[in-house]
Amino acid sequence: MSFQILWLCRIILIVTFISHGSSFPDQVGYYSFMKDATFAPMFARFDYIVIGGGTSGCALAATLSQNATVLVLERGGSPHDTPTATDIGNFATTLSNTSPKSWSQLFVSEDGVYNTRARVLGGGSVLNAGFYTRAGDDYVKEADWMSDEVEAAYEWVEKKVAFKPPMLGWQTALKDGLLEVGEFPYNGFTYDHINGTKIGGTIFDDAGQRHTAANLLEYSNPNSIAVYLHATVHKILFTTKGRPRPKSYGVIFQDANGVLHKAELAKNTMNEVILSAGAIGSPQLLMLSGVGPMAHLVAHGIKPVVLDHPMVGQGMADNPMNAIFIPSPTSVEVSLIQVVGITKFDSYIEGASGVIFSYSWTRNFFDGVLNYLNEISRTTTSTSLSTQSITDFFKSINPLLNATIKAGLILQKVAGPVSRGHLELRNINPNDNPSVRFNYYQEAEDLEKCVEGISTIIKVINSKAFSKFKYPEATIHGLLDLIRSVPTNLRPRHATSVLNLKQFCIDTVMSIWHYHGGCQVGRVVDKNYKVLGIHGLRVIDGSTFLKSPGTNPQATIMMLGRYMGQKILRERDAFHNRNEET
Structure with missing residues (x-):
């Protein structure tokens, strides 16, 4: 009986892959x-070369393959190699494995x-907290996108990756508290x-x-696309x-x-190289290929300088995040972002619960920090970072980091930012990280948004709706x-x-991994x-x-890959039709 069930499951799997229009997994990769x-x-030709099989690159390449040959070069591996690593319970462990x-x-x-930067097929969507939400109508209008085509592109994405979250006790209390x-x-x-x-969408299904x-x-x-993993692009080639x-x-x-x-x-004439290497990788690779601020490229010995493009690498921004950790007298579910309060003062309030912050998780992460700091000390003469902060951390591990099933956190993310x-x-090694400065809270406007966001979180923690998940004796x-005592950063x-929320925001700022810019529309690329x-x-x-869309950008980045893929194919068809007519 078990043998029959096994073969029935195999048949269902094959039919599922055929119905989705994809090839059956083989021994080399998840797709043929x-x-x-x-x-x-050693040498090959394609209509399109997509650098980066990330959040945008996968959607873009899949679309272009419908009417052209496409090469995708991804510097990392495949998430299908270790499927359990992407389960919701392994979120912190996978993200912190550096x-x-x-x-x-x-x-x-x-x-x-x-x-963190993703180096895996699927990009940041393999590592993030899973929240799925679209960009606002104003954002779509400012980007000069066609709204009906944007809608269709979102729906194309959502058929594969978006789900309604389960909404259990802790997330319900957050919603009611807001x-x-x-x-x-x-x-x-x-x-x-x-x-x-x-309640927003999630890219985690009912099984997590x-x-x-x-x-x-x-x-x-499958007949028009090739995806190569562990393929690090060193430079883009140009001719004049x-x-x-x-x-x-x-x-x-x-x-x-x-x-x-x-x-x-x-x-x-219509064939193109398309950079989809992310907000860190794309400006970095442009510079390594000779496109960027001339003086900077010359200083690094990059030859030839193909184009003096001073805006490459400029306009970098990262939405600052600040969080309050709340130990709970009762058990909480394992949940990532499901609820969001989209405030009128441009701070987004979100939360997660039951995520494991064990000592082993923390040790693994900070070992990575130490290795990173040691590496950059060999490649630069000065740095604003210090290994002493990491060493001090190990002298006073806080019990907070061992919290598992009886804790949650509520965070605010500053929209924009200004x-x-x-x-x-x-250096000129494409595998190494470039130097990035985001200037968190440099502008007073951003700091005021954080203060209002933290003030709102405090009200939620003190609300009747949230009281079940807060110790009565716990003071704000x-x-x-408590969060100040944790090395959330090197500041x-x-x-x-006294309750100085401005200083709290400055001291405890973290990234929510929504960094953007470096090749901005109107400055490095056209519309x-x-x-x-x-x-x-x-x-x-x-x-x-120019700014991060919605409360989480992943849906819009995937949508953009689909949206632009279709636009490029239409341009390609129009060009070929004109040539045939003449």
Whole structure:
């Protein structure tokens, strides 16, 4: 009987893959078109070369493959290699695993704030807290996107990755607490970005299994796409021969064995190289390829300088996050972001519960920090970071970090923000992190939003609706001191006897991993995401954003990949039709 059931399950699996239009998994990769880069030919030609199989790159490549040949070069591995690592209960462990071959690459900004970059097929959607929500109507209008096509693109994404969350006790208390303190109206379950309190979507299904941008590759035409994993692009290739401006024509990438491969665009005017390497990777790779501020490139010995493009790496921003940790007298469910209060003062209130912050998790993360600091000390003469802060941390581990099933946190994320920074090369190794400064709370406007957000969180914690999950004797000052005692960043702490929320925001700022900018629209790319001054090169990812969309950008980044993929194919068809007519 068990043998029959096994074969029935196998048949269902095969039918499922066929019905989704994707190829059945083989022994090399999850899809037949997915291979390790060591299997890549030394030379190949494609209509489109997509650098980065992340949140935007997967959607873009799957769409382009419907009517063109596409190469995807992803520097990391596949989330399908270790499926349980993406389960909701392993969120903290997977995110904090910063070993050299892990999916999460640690970087510390020059502000002294820990952050991560994804290096895995599916990008940040493999590591994040899973919240799924669209951009607001005003954002779509400002981006000059066609609203009906945006709607269709979101729906295309949602068929594969979006779900309604279960909403158990702790998240329900957060929702009710937000309403009790006046964050109206209540908008129920919706993907839309509208003021008030709502239940958003999640990319975790009912079983707690994560669905990522990599799942969008199920839409691909398997005969027209090649995805190479552990493929690190070293540079984009340009030609100026007989042209008034440079034209991209290919890339050089390296496999895990250190072998260099070359891929070029097939001979067609419409073919392009498309950067989808994220807000850190895209400006970094442009610079490494000779496109960026000339003086900076020359200082790093980059030759030739293809184009003096001073705005590459500028306009970097990261939405600052501050959180209050709340030990609970009763057990809580394991939940990531499900509820959000979208306030009128541009701070978003969200929460999570039951996420494991064990000693082993913390030790693993801070080992990564130490390794990172030791690495940058070898590649730069000065840094604003100090290993002493990490050493001090181990002398006084706080019991907070062992909290598992009886704790939650409520956070605020500043929308915008107005404060801006920049990105520069640290060296010319594409595997290393560049130097990034976000200038958190440099502008008073951002700091005021944080203060209002923390004030709202305090009201929620003290609300009747949330009382079940707060110890009666716990004071707000005590809870603020609790988070101050944890090394959430490398910044100094300023303990005060009075409730100084501005200082609390400055001292305890963290990243919510929504950093953006570096290749912004109107500054580095035009509204069609073509790099200004260069032919045959686009950037389609979060590096082009002037501000982060919605309360979480992942839905919009996936949508953008689909939206622009369809637009590019329409342009391609129109070009070919004109040529046929003439």
